[in-house]
Amino acid sequence: MGRKKKKxxxxxxxxxNREFDDEKILIQHQKAKHFKxxxxxxxxxxxxxxxxxxxxxxxxxxxxxxxxLPNRSNIEIEIYGMEGIPPEDIKEHEKQKTGGGKGSDSDDxxxxxxxxxxxxxxxxxxxxxxxxILPTPMGxxxxxxxPGHMSMNPMMPPFMQPRMMMPGMRPLFxxxxxxxxxxxxxxxxxYSNATISAPPTTSTSSGxxxxxxxxxxxxxxxxxxxxxxxxxxxxxxxxxxEDVSLEEIRARTAKYRPKPKPDAPVAQPAPAPAxxxxxxxxxxxxxxxxxxxxxxxxxxxxxxxAAMRRPMMGAPMMGVMPQTMRxxxxxxxxxxxxxxxxxxxFNLMRPIQPGMLLPGGxxxxxxxxxxxxxxxxxxxxxxx
Amino acid sequence: MFNxxxxxxxxxxxxxxxxxxxxxxxxxLEFSPPSVQQTFLIAGSWDCRVxxxxxxxSGKTVPKAAQGMDGPILDVAWHDDGTxxxxxxxxxxxxxxxxxxxxxxxxxxxxxxVKACHWIKAPxxxxxxxxxxDKTLKFWDTRSAVPSMTxxxxxxxxxxxxxxxxxxxxxxxxxxxxxxxxxKPAEFKRVESPLKHQHxxxxxxxxxxxxxxxxxxxxxxxxxxxxxxxxxxxxKDNFTFKCHRPPAAAGGxxxxxxxxxIAFHPxxxxxxxxxxxxxxxxxxxxxxxxxxxxxxxxxxLTKCAFNHTGQIFAYAVGxxxxxxxxxxxxxKKTYIYLRACxxxxxxxxx
Numbered sequence: 001m002g003r004k005k006k007k008x009x010x011x012x013x014x015x016x017n018r019e020f021d022d023e024k025i026l027i028q029h030q031k032a033k034h035f036k037x038x039x040x041x042x043x044x045x046x047x048x049x050x051x052x053x054x055x056x057x058x059x060x061x062x063x064x065x066x067x068x069l070p071n072r073s074n075i076e077i078e079i080y081g082m083e084g085i086p087p088e089d090i091k092e093h094e095k096q097k098t099g100g101g102k103g104s105d106s107d108d109x110x111x112x113x114x115x116x117x118x119x120x121x122x123x124x125x126x127x128x129x130x131x132x133i134l135p136t137p138m139g140x141x142x143x144x145x146x147p148g149h150m151s152m153n154p155m156m157p158p159f160m161q162p163r164m165m166m167p168g169m170r171p172l173f174x175x176x177x178x179x180x181x182x183x184x185x186x187x188x189x190x191y192s193n194a195t196i197s198a199p200p201t202t203s204t205s206s207g208x209x210x211x212x213x214x215x216x217x218x219x220x221x222x223x224x225x226x227x228x229x230x231x232x233x234x235x236x237x238x239x240x241x242e243d244v245s246l247e248e249i250r251a252r253t254a255k256y257r258p259k260p261k262p263d264a265p266v267a268q269p270a271p272a273p274a275x276x277x278x279x280x281x282x283x284x285x286x287x288x289x290x291x292x293x294x295x296x297x298x299x300x301x302x303x304x305x306a307a308m309r310r311p312m313m314g315a316p317m318m319g320v321m322p323q324t325m326r327x328x329x330x331x332x333x334x335x336x337x338x339x340x341x342x343x344x345x346f347n348l349m350r351p352i353q354p355g356m357l358l359p360g361g362x363x364x365x366x367x368x369x370x371x372x373x374x375x376x377x378x379x380x381x382x383x384x
Numbered sequence: 385m386f387n388x389x390x391x392x393x394x395x396x397x398x399x400x401x402x403x404x405x406x407x408x409x410x411x412x413l414e415f416s417p418p419s420v421q422q423t424f425l426i427a428g429s430w431d432c433r434v435x436x437x438x439x440x441x442s443g444k445t446v447p448k449a450a451q452g453m454d455g456p457i458l459d460v461a462w463h464d465d466g467t468x469x470x471x472x473x474x475x476x477x478x479x480x481x482x483x484x485x486x487x488x489x490x491x492x493x494x495x496x497x498v499k500a501c502h503w504i505k506a507p508x509x510x511x512x513x514x515x516x517x518d519k520t521l522k523f524w525d526t527r528s529a530v531p532s533m534t535x536x537x538x539x540x541x542x543x544x545x546x547x548x549x550x551x552x553x554x555x556x557x558x559x560x561x562x563x564x565x566x567x568k569p570a571e572f573k574r575v576e577s578p579l580k581h582q583h584x585x586x587x588x589x590x591x592x593x594x595x596x597x598x599x600x601x602x603x604x605x606x607x608x609x610x611x612x613x614x615x616x617x618x619x620k621d622n623f624t625f626k627c628h629r630p631p632a633a634a635g636g637x638x639x640x641x642x643x644x645x646i647a648f649h650p651x652x653x654x655x656x657x658x659x660x661x662x663x664x665x666x667x668x669x670x671x672x673x674x675x676x677x678x679x680x681x682x683x684x685l686t687k688c689a690f691n692h693t694g695q696i697f698a699y700a701v702g703x704x705x706x707x708x709x710x711x712x713x714x715x716k717k718t719y720i721y722l723r724a725c726x727x728x729x730x731x732x733x734x
Contacts, residue, residue, distance in 0.1 A: 234632065237581070237640045258473070259475075
């Protein structure tokens with residue numbers, strides 16, 4: 001598609017991974033969503049600016065940029081529009097955009113009216129913003145003076161310095177400017193509460209780094225939107241951080257694993273493994289009302305149907321249905337993947353991380369599989 | 385009848401408590417269909433059991449029977465004749481429970497836990513629809529070990545509803561797929577999600593005049609419900625509204641809770657939502673107003689249901705994992721409450 005190139009170069013917000021058609025709208029977005037003081041609603045220009053404002057005016061410390069993704073909440077990084085974004089994040093974003101995946105049209109997130117409402121204050125882009133009209137206490141600051149000022153700023157960590165060299169025209173100390181006495185209304189009332197999430201495609205890019213933060217590893221592309229995040233000013237969603245249904249999270253807990261069937265290895269009907277080969281599953285997928293019994297399925301049909309005719313209660317009947325034999329396998333056991341190719345996409349089949357699946361510090365893996373390594377040899381007899 | 389131990393906070397609305405409640409959170413709650421004279425209530429639970437009560441006219445509940453599966457129950461459904469109940473479990477199977485004989489028989493299987501099951505009664509066929517985290521939707525005639533039809537979903541099923549001739553399935557990738565069940569099940573259309581957060585529950589509603597399914601309400605983890613028409617006469621007919629967001633403490637964060645379940649009133653066409661915040665609310669989607677929001681409870685509400693006449697509203701109280709494993713307090717009991725709701729759900733006079 002010819003548009004892909006263009007999409008890759010769209011301005012995007014480092015804090016929430018949203019894309020914008022125009023950098024000036026991105027800057028408006030950042031001011032409204034990420035740099036707005038939650039107390040007096042004053043819109044600042046940068047994260048550090050917001051932090052200094054809150055500290056000096058309200059005597060409150062802010063440790064995170066509001067409405068940001070968990071791994072992008074650093075208040076100390078100075079980002080203004082597309083300027084100041086760590087180069088590695090830019091690269092990652094570009095890779096994500098060009099590297100396929102359905103392009104989510106993040107523009108939809110914005111009401112049409114919002115896009116048109118471009119205040120006269122801002123010019124065509126950040127490079128044309130005249131410093132003089134920005135409320136810095138020093139008045140216009142020529143771009144060339146940036147490095148000097150920055151090095152004098154004790155608030156800036158030293159690693160920030162190189163980035164500050166960019167010829168941006170960020171206001172220097174917006175936080176120090178006088179706060180407006182009348183609290184401004186939220187710019188987009190309807191959107192002021194948690195309605196903007198990171199666009200699915202772009203947020204996957206942050207998956208790897210987020211995984212590190214949470215101590216969890218997610219299979220790439222298992223979730224289009226890996227985290228439940230992005231709430232509006234002053235709100236938060238009560239949900240585990242991972243964007244997986246509560247039921248799935250709950251079902252991972254040792255307590256809720258389906259009971260292993262004690263007699264399952266014995267009761268396995270011989271043709272059982274056929275049920276889980278990919279070819280069979282494809283056959284099933286292809287089967288329609290009329291062609292219910294596809295040739296590949298016919299054999300198991302007979303076996304399974306015979307099994308089902310028996311009543312399903314009581315111990316001897318356990319596991320008679322070929323499918324049920326997998327019941328005893330904890331859903332999050334990665335070694336099973338080798339044997340159950342049809343399930344390879346299933347989200348719960350993720351690599352086990354210590355402590356991840358079993359909050360509370362229990363390690364039932366060891367108990368269930370005394371071999372220590374929850375490996376194949378222990379499991380195989382169930383499937384034979 | 386009333387909960388003596390929990391005091392006021394456990395049952396602030398003085399609703400009728402169902403006797404012998406499940407030992408763990410309720411995952412599914414369904415009243416018997418109109419085909420049976422008495423009113424029965426079934427509830428599937430994380431304690432791996434499905435229980436059945438008879439609800440007497442007085443509101444008294446009598447435990448009738450219970451059946452277990454090998455894993456927690458994720459969904460239950462009634463057969464249209466009211467003699468059988470289907471139960472879907474994380475053990476990747478669905479069983480049919482013959483209530484009269486108190487026997488169960490496996491009728492469906494998936495490669496992963498089965499999130500939803502629904503009985504479909506069409507003029508020319510009947511079948512069981514099951515949707516699973518294995519990303520498939522299957523249709524079973526319950527006598528065969530293989531599904532009569534399998535359809536792929538774009539992702540794991542998170543919620544599903546059926547109201548002949550419409551079926552709606554919401555998936556983990558925030559897609560909604562609609563199916564027409566006329567003649568035989570077939571994909572009808574995929575709808576772009578009106579919501580920006582994880583889908584959690586879906587309920588089909590009917591047109592006020594024609595009494596035919598005409599749209600669905602979709603709830604997300606972000607305290608928001610979307611009312612969506614299958615073929616909206618006017619795009620403005622579709623809208624979303626916020627719910628289950630208790631007011632923020634002064635200066636603090638506002639907590640936004642998941643919408644755990646949505647149910648439409650069978651007579652009035654108004655709806656009820658229950659949330660992780662422990663509250664339930666009644667809404668009139670046509671007037672776009674809240675009808676009533678009774679006192680919140682001290683635990684999340686996991687599920688709700690109306691009986692077929694619309695006289696009784698049942699809601700289940702128990703921990704839904706919304707604050708993670710750490711906040712699970714086994715000392716907090718699960719309850720199911722019944723409430724006379726016919727008046728509360730009358731739509732706003734227009």
